Amino acid sequence: MTNTSIIRRFAPFVALAAIAVVATAAVNGLGRATSARFSPIPVHTTVDDVKGQEIAVLTDAPHVPPAIKRDYATKVIVNLDIIEKKMRLADGVEYTMWTFGGSVPGKFIRVREGDLVELHLKNAASSTMPHNIDLHAVTGPGGGAKTSLTMPGGESVFTFTALNPGLFVYHCATSPVPMHMANGMYGMILVEPKEGLAQVDREFYVMQSEFYTKGDFGAKGLQDLDMEKGVEEKPTYVVFNGSADALTGEGALKAKTGDRVRIFIGDAGPNLTSSFHVIGEVFDNVYVEGGTVAQHNVQTTLIPAGGTSIVEFGVENPGDLILVDHSIFRAFNKGTLGMLKVEGAENKKVFAAVKTLGAVSE
Amino acid sequence: MYFAAKLAFVLSGMAVIPQGSYSPLYATKGAERVAVRGFALDRAPVTRGEFLEFVRRNPEWRKSAVKRNAADNGYLADWAGDLAAGNASDLRTPVTGVSRNAALAYCSAKGKRLPTSNEWEYAAAASETTRDAARDRNFISRLVGFYRNRASGRSQAVGKSAPNVYGVRDMHELVWELTADPMHAGHSGRAHDMSCAGAAMGALDPSNYAAFMRYAVRSGLNDRTTMKTLGFRCAGSTGS
Numbered sequence: 001m002t003n004t005s006i007i008r009r010f011a012p013f014v015a016l017a018a019i020a021v022v023a024t025a026a027v028n029g030l031g032r033a034t035s036a037r038f039s040p041i042p043v044h045t046t047v048d049d050v051k052g053q054e055i056a057v058l059t060d061a062p063h064v065p066p067a068i069k070r071d072y073a074t075k076v077i078v079n080l081d082i083i084e085k086k087m088r089l090a091d092g093v094e095y096t097m098w099t100f101g102g103s104v105p106g107k108f109i110r111v112r113e114g115d116l117v118e119l120h121l122k123n124a125a126s127s128t129m130p131h132n133i134d135l136h137a138v139t140g141p142g143g144g145a146k147t148s149l150t151m152p153g154g155e156s157v158f159t160f161t162a163l164n165p166g167l168f169v170y171h172c173a174t175s176p177v178p179m180h181m182a183n184g185m186y187g188m189i190l191v192e193p194k195e196g197l198a199q200v201d202r203e204f205y206v207m208q209s210e211f212y213t214k215g216d217f218g219a220k221g222l223q224d225l226d227m228e229k230g231v232e233e234k235p236t237y238v239v240f241n242g243s244a245d246a247l248t249g250e251g252a253l254k255a256k257t258g259d260r261v262r263i264f265i266g267d268a269g270p271n272l273t274s275s276f277h278v279i280g281e282v283f284d285n286v287y288v289e290g291g292t293v294a295q296h297n298v299q300t301t302l303i304p305a306g307g308t309s310i311v312e313f314g315v316e317n318p319g320d321l322i323l324v325d326h327s328i329f330r331a332f333n334k335g336t337l338g339m340l341k342v343e344g345a346e347n348k349k350v351f352a353a354v355k356t357l358g359a360v361s362e
Numbered sequence: 363m364y365f366a367a368k369l370a371f372v373l374s375g376m377a378v379i380p381q382g383s384y385s386p387l388y389a390t391k392g393a394e395r396v397a398v399r400g401f402a403l404d405r406a407p408v409t410r411g412e413f414l415e416f417v418r419r420n421p422e423w424r425k426s427a428v429k430r431n432a433a434d435n436g437y438l439a440d441w442a443g444d445l446a447a448g449n450a451s452d453l454r455t456p457v458t459g460v461s462r463n464a465a466l467a468y469c470s471a472k473g474k475r476l477p478t479s480n481e482w483e484y485a486a487a488a489s490e491t492t493r494d495a496a497r498d499r500n501f502i503s504r505l506v507g508f509y510r511n512r513a514s515g516r517s518q519a520v521g522k523s524a525p526n527v528y529g530v531r532d533m534h535e536l537v538w539e540l541t542a543d544p545m546h547a548g549h550s551g552r553a554h555d556m557s558c559a560g561a562a563m564g565a566l567d568p569s570n571y572a573a574f575m576r577y578a579v580r581s582g583l584n585d586r587t588t589m590k591t592l593g594f595r596c597a598g599s600t601g602s
Contacts, residue, residue, distance in 0.1 A: 096510055125436060128512040128538075128591045129575065130582040132557055145557045151582045152589045153436045175561035175581075176574035179506075224507050227571045228499065 044139075044163045048073035048114040055079070056117075058107035061241040062253055064203040064264060065110040068192050073114035080107060082123045082131045082150070082172075087184075089211055089237060090244035090335065092220040097184040097242070098131070098172070104242030105207035105268065106170070106187030113165040113194045118157065119144065125153035130174055132156070136306070137168035137189050145173035165193035167290035167308040169266050178270050182212055182230050184242060186268035188308060193292070200312065201259040206247070208276070208303070208325060208336065209268035210235035217334060233271040238330040240323060240338045247323060247338030255315050257344030262312045266290075269305030272327070276301050276309065278340065279322040285312040300326050315342045316350045368600040370473075371402035376598060377529045379403055384484040385496050387573040388564050398484040403477060404595035406520040406531050407539060408468060411453030413460070414445065416468050423464060433461035436588035454519035456537045456593035462585045465540045469596035476542040477597035479580065483573075486533040488526040497567060505572035508534045512591045534572075537593035538579050556581040 053075035057065040083102045089095040100106025111117055123131050130151050134143035138160045141147065148156045171177075172185035188207065212230040213223035217237060229236065240247050247253060255261050267274040277300040286298045290308030295301075303309045315321070323338035324331040331337050372378060379402070383395040390396055417423045424444035428437050438459045441447050448455075460468075462476070469475050477485070489495035496502075523535045533539070555561060556578045562568045579592075 125439070125590060128509065128589075130578055134558065142558045146555070149557055149582050151587055152591070153434075173558045175556040175558075175578045176571045177559045177561070179571055179575070183510075225510060227503065227506060227569070231569055 044161075047116075047161045047163075050075050050116045053077060053118075056109055056111065058101060058109060059205065060101070060103040060107065061105050061205040061207060062247065062251075064108055064190075064205045067197065067199075067203075068110065068112045070112060071194075073112065073116065075116045075118060076111050078109055078111075078117055078119045080119065080121050080133065082121065082127060082185075084124070084127045084129070086222065088243050089213070089223065089239075090218060093213075093215075093218065093244075094222045095183075095211060095213065095225075096222070098127075098129070098180060099184055100133070100170075100172075100187050104184035104186075105205075105209070105266070106185070108187060108205045108264070109170075109189040110192065111162050111189065112192045113162055115162050115191075116159060117162055118159045119148075120155060120157050121148050121150050122155045123150040123152050127152040129180075131172050131180065131185065132174050133170055134173035135160075135168060135170040135189055137162055137164065137166070137170070137191050139163055142173060143170075149174060162191040165191045165292065167191075167264055167266070167287070167310055169268065169306050169308060171268065171306070178230055179225065179227065181268060181270040182210070182225060182227075184209070186266075188264060188266045190264060197262070198312075199260075200262045202253075202255050202261045204253050204261070204263045204340075206240050206253075206263055206323065206338065207242075207266040207268055208238065208240055208274045209242070210270060210272055211237040211239065213237065230270065235272065235334060238272065238325060238334040238336045240336065244335030244337075252320075252339040252341045253323075255340060255342050257315055257318055257342060257347070259342075260312065260314050261340070262310065264308070264310055265303060266308040267303040267305055271305060272325075272330075273305055274303040275326040276303055276311070277324050277326040278311075278313070279324060280319065281313050281315070281321050283311040283313050286310070287312075315340075317347055318342050318344050367598070368402065371598045371600065375405060376402040377405050378600060379481070379485050379528050379530075382484065382493065384480075384487045384494060385566055386480070386483060387566065387570060387577055389566055394566055396480055396484070398480055400600050401477070401481055402474075402598035402600050403481070403485055403528070403530055404474075404597070405525070405529060407456035407537060407593045407595045408465075409454055409520055410441075410447045410457045413457035413468065414447040414453065416471060418445065420467070420471065423467060428464070430586075432463040432586065434586045434588055436590070437461065437464070439588070440590065451519065455517040456520055456532070458517065458537055458590050458593045459588045460540070460592070460594065461588050462540050462542075462583065465594040465596075466542075468594075472596060474596035474598045476540060476594065479541040479543050481597055482533075482539065482541045483576075485526075485528060485530055488528055488530070490524045490526055493527055496570070496573075499569075502570055502572045505534045506575070509572065509575050512537065517591075537591050538576070538589065540583070540592060540594040541580065544580050544583060 132148040134145040172180035287310035321340040325336040
């Protein structure tokens with residue numbers, strides 16, 4: 001073996017060693033300071049002073065609570081009521097949903113980084129199952145699940161400090177978890193960064209999820225859960241906001257030309273990842289996986305099951321923008337369709353039809 | 363003596379469950395089957411009418427008198443008053459809103475006891491045609507349907523469903539049923555955490571969603587807990 005081949009073989013290790021030296025130097029020399037190459041890994045040992053308290057405004061999809069104006073941490077009381085009830089899954093199709101707050105997806109929670117959240121989880125006396133909650137924003141046992149098992153008619157309370165900013169999924173984690181999630185037990189919590197989010201004109205709450213029913217897609221009546229389809233990861237429905245037509249017709253999202261739009265989009269799964277796309281738009285900003293880094297000029301963004309994304313775009317022209325999971329059979333055959341209706345003046349510089357089927361241009 | 367006990371239970375209308383074994387959700391000390399001795403079991407859940415008779419004779423178990431360390435405030439919540447258990451059709455439905463303490467007192471007054479979780483699971487593994495349907499996908503799927511539909515509307519009269527091979531009815535159809543022990547805690551030598559996906563760890567059949575639902579309910583019960591969908595039936599020891 002020649003010297004050059006040895007060097008070639010060990011080159012990656014030499015590079016790693018060099019990186020390690022740099023990293024050590026950064027930590028030793030600068031404490032927790034970052035270098036160009038590395039991000040700091042904070043261990044949160046102190047928290048902000050918490051002043052006062054307020055009761056969180058919670059909203060049903062597609063609505064989002066108002067932006068936070070505070071520049072300090074407070075105690076935020078979140079009251080979440082678990083309700084099991086029959087709900088509409090599609091036209092003429094009903095399903096017994098298990099919900100956080102009476103709707104699917106569950107209530108949207110909005111707090112500020114550093115807030116002390118006191119979460120009150122109540123399970124309606126009419127419920128047939130115990131439930132709990134795992135918020136992905138929580139640093140603690142089971143994301144809160146281990147201490148929040150709540151029997152019908154009962155209440156549990158826990159507190160947590162929202163250490164990390166971002167958009168997070170929450171869900172029920174009571175055994176059997178896949179069933180609780182397949183029945184609609186999920187929602188999102190936004191932890192606004194201390195500096196807040198950029199001002200926009202419209203904010204929407206959209207969550208994709210699957211339903212597994214005994215009957216085929218569109219089969220009428222009250223549908224039973226089909227766990228076999230769940231295990232096989234073959235959903236009957238893949239929908240936005242809890243039903244096949246939640247975001248169409250009267251439910252369509254609305255905006256005006258010139259608006260800056262932000263969609264808080266989550267994927268509850270329970271099984272599938274989402275290739276989220278808006279037909280006829282380009283996402284100007286995508287906060288990938290609901291985190292802090294913005295990617296720009298994105299056509300389709302991948303959302304993990306149990307994950308989120310924040311997409312932002314300006315709307316330049318009137319028309320119907322169509323929200324889809326670009327795993328397109330789902331959109332066409334399983335219900336993953338939504339609409340954003342944009343009204344306002346046309347801008348022919350952005351788009352103009354010149355010659356179309358059956359019509360003569362002027 | 364054992365024969366006499368068995369005969370008495372049979373004469374009182376109970377079903378005799380022969381000894382055998384069943385496959386629990388979690389292995390017990392490495393064993394995939396749990397042996398269960400023979401016992402007697404009520405053929406149907408205790409009804410509101412039967413429980414009404416009990417509280418008539420035992421005033422300390424009336425809803426206005428029950429001690430808070432015996433049952434939580436959901437005790438007999440659907441009853442309009444101490445002896446107002448509903449109309450004739452209500453009286454034929456399973457009694458719910460009862461705690462383990464109350465169920466134990468009822469069974470004890472009848473010379474019976476609550477079934478252990480092992481006994482209950484063993485008897486409940488039987489379908490209409492076989493003693494052990496625990497791995498039968500269609501059976502499990504039916505049970506999940508029964509459990510999920512408990513939320514919708516009022517309970518039905520007991521004794522309407524088809525009996526299982528032991529002649530026992532409504533083990534799954536109507537209400538969750540109390541057992542003498544919580545089972546989930548230390549059943550296999552360690553507590554199974556029913557609060558997250560970790561519940562699948564150590565499960566002999568992770569796709570037995572019906573069993574996960576039952577175990578999750580049991581994991582949340584203490585001796586005072588009541589639920590609108592939780593009732594019970596009594597058992598008796600036959601000694602064989």
